Amino acid sequence: MEDLNASNNVSKPDNVLSVITRATEIFLRGSLATWQANIFDVLRLLGHELGITRIYLCKNKQQHDDQVVTGIRYEWISDTDTANVDPPALQEINISESGYNRWIETFRQQGIIFGKVSDMPIGERGWFIGAEAKSIIAVPVFVEQEWWGFICFENYAPEEIWTSAEIDAFKTVALIFGAAIRRKRTEEALEREKKSVEQQAREIQDIARFPAEDPSPVLRISKDGVVLYANRAADPLLQSWQVTVGEHIPPHWQSINQRVFESNQTETTDVEYADQTFAVLFSPVISSDYVNLYAREVTKEREVDRMKSDFISLVSHQLRTPLTAIRWYSDKLIRKGASLDANQKEWAQDIYDTSIQLTAIVNDLLNISRLERGKIDPQLKPNDINKLINECIHELTLHAENKKITLNSDTPPIEPFNFDGELIKQVILNLISNAIKYTPNEGLVQVKTRVQDHDVIIEVIDSGIGIPQADQAAIFQRFFRAENASKQGIEGTGLGLSFAKMVVEKSGGDIWFSSTENNGSTFSFSLPLQPKVDTITS
Numbered sequence: 001m002e003d004l005n006a007s008n009n010v011s012k013p014d015n016v017l018s019v020i021t022r023a024t025e026i027f028l029r030g031s032l033a034t035w036q037a038n039i040f041d042v043l044r045l046l047g048h049e050l051g052i053t054r055i056y057l058c059k060n061k062q063q064h065d066d067q068v069v070t071g072i073r074y075e076w077i078s079d080t081d082t083a084n085v086d087p088p089a090l091q092e093i094n095i096s097e098s099g100y101n102r103w104i105e106t107f108r109q110q111g112i113i114f115g116k117v118s119d120m121p122i123g124e125r126g127w128f129i130g131a132e133a134k135s136i137i138a139v140p141v142f143v144e145q146e147w148w149g150f151i152c153f154e155n156y157a158p159e160e161i162w163t164s165a166e167i168d169a170f171k172t173v174a175l176i177f178g179a180a181i182r183r184k185r186t187e188e189a190l191e192r193e194k195k196s197v198e199q200q201a202r203e204i205q206d207i208a209r210f211p212a213e214d215p216s217p218v219l220r221i222s223k224d225g226v227v228l229y230a231n232r233a234a235d236p237l238l239q240s241w242q243v244t245v246g247e248h249i250p251p252h253w254q255s256i257n258q259r260v261f262e263s264n265q266t267e268t269t270d271v272e273y274a275d276q277t278f279a280v281l282f283s284p285v286i287s288s289d290y291v292n293l294y295a296r297e298v299t300k301e302r303e304v305d306r307m308k309s310d311f312i313s314l315v316s317h318q319l320r321t322p323l324t325a326i327r328w329y330s331d332k333l334i335r336k337g338a339s340l341d342a343n344q345k346e347w348a349q350d351i352y353d354t355s356i357q358l359t360a361i362v363n364d365l366l367n368i369s370r371l372e373r374g375k376i377d378p379q380l381k382p383n384d385i386n387k388l389i390n391e392c393i394h395e396l397t398l399h400a401e402n403k404k405i406t407l408n409s410d411t412p413p414i415e416p417f418n419f420d421g422e423l424i425k426q427v428i429l430n431l432i433s434n435a436i437k438y439t440p441n442e443g444l445v446q447v448k449t450r451v452q453d454h455d456v457i458i459e460v461i462d463s464g465i466g467i468p469q470a471d472q473a474a475i476f477q478r479f480f481r482a483e484n485a486s487k488q489g490i491e492g493t494g495l496g497l498s499f500a501k502m503v504v505e506k507s508g509g510d511i512w513f514s515s516t517e518n519n520g521s522t523f524s525f526s527l528p529l530q531p532k533v534d535t536i537t538s
């Protein structure tokens, strides 16, 4: 059919050329925003100048081998100058089912279909008869290498014969459409990219603004302690340090800053200013050589904490005196009550043991309130360590005797030196009572002291149940209890050792242990003979 109506007479070459030039210009000047208007301008131009009744652009929607579904995207009709976009009745046209397989093959090979409708195979006339088209020309549109769809020109005038100039013009027009669609796609992609870049920029700006508007203090401190950034809410912190942005933070805070940076571990500490308390989290950013500080006002929380621990501390102190009396009288009864019969002696012993247990609980309560305040300030005074140990042994002798445990000490003379007698007594009492508690009847508990270099070492050795290897790493953690202790129903709170560790470390010493399950434990701690005490709030 292709050759039927082709004519070599070049009747409107000038007109055709100028139409193509103007169509190209329309697309060149246009933008994404004017895309649709540009399409119709071009269709209208082609229609008017080349005398065409109806022009439409079909876009392929699905393509599977020989199945092609297409639909009219843009349509222009001359007599009413109507411009349609996606006319609803002309969507989802399955060309293969409609008998246009020849068109598919031709288009795929970049060929064109043209001629009088009356000359077309019967199966292909359906589209045009109803529309009264007398001749048509359909040209595929390719976008890059992809067959995008086709453009169809219909003439309703009876004897229209397409000139070769017109056919060339239509082919060129299809090329121009292909190029314009490609440009549109590129522009859309650019637009999308621009939008996403703009979106990212907005997000970055929002994030950047975030700390400034954050009602909680946010600061950035360089590795060497210079304030690099502080939001408005951080003013009280800067005032408490008496610095502004660009200045060095005070030495004590710089030591925390440096420690955090070097260990690459976060640390939280309280800062008090005027009547406010802030919990400040130091968070290192190693790759950038600075530490971020995030603070939160905790004035109320700290007040409630303080009230709780004041209450616990008060009640525990009040309990201690009557408990001491109970222990003292029951001790007296057992030791000197010759007139007591066996039963009565046993009851007195029970009273004594219970008072020991209660004292341990009360001590734990007191210690926990000290821990909760986060403040342990050892009061340094010359004290005799061996004397202190003997007092502790004396307090616990009956307890040991009740379990037929041998409790003795090996304490060569040591000159008095500076430590907090009250706090260290709590540590020794805790270690000895643990040794008795975790040693079965008829065992052995020994306390030894010695001087080693610049320290005094105190050791509490027992022949007890020991600590399973798997539990050893956690033994100084608050509330931690080893499995064997809990399983055997031995009472405890898991607080004594964490308190002991804190006291010993605040006193400038160290605490450690060695233990084998079922074979006993040795808890040791050191105290410096000449302590340099760190009394900083932790």
Ligand code: ADP
Residues within 6 Å of the ligand: 430, 434, 435, 438, 462, 464, 465, 466, 467, 475, 480, 481, 482, 483, 485, 486, 491, 492, 493, 494, 495, 496, 497, 498, 521
């Ligand atoms: P508590 O004895 O009140 O449970 P501690 O903090 O004093 O709390 O001790 C923590 C845990 O360490 C104990 O529960 C126990 O499992 C283990 N432990 C401490 N001392 C000894 C010891 N001398 N022998 C065996 N286990 C011990």
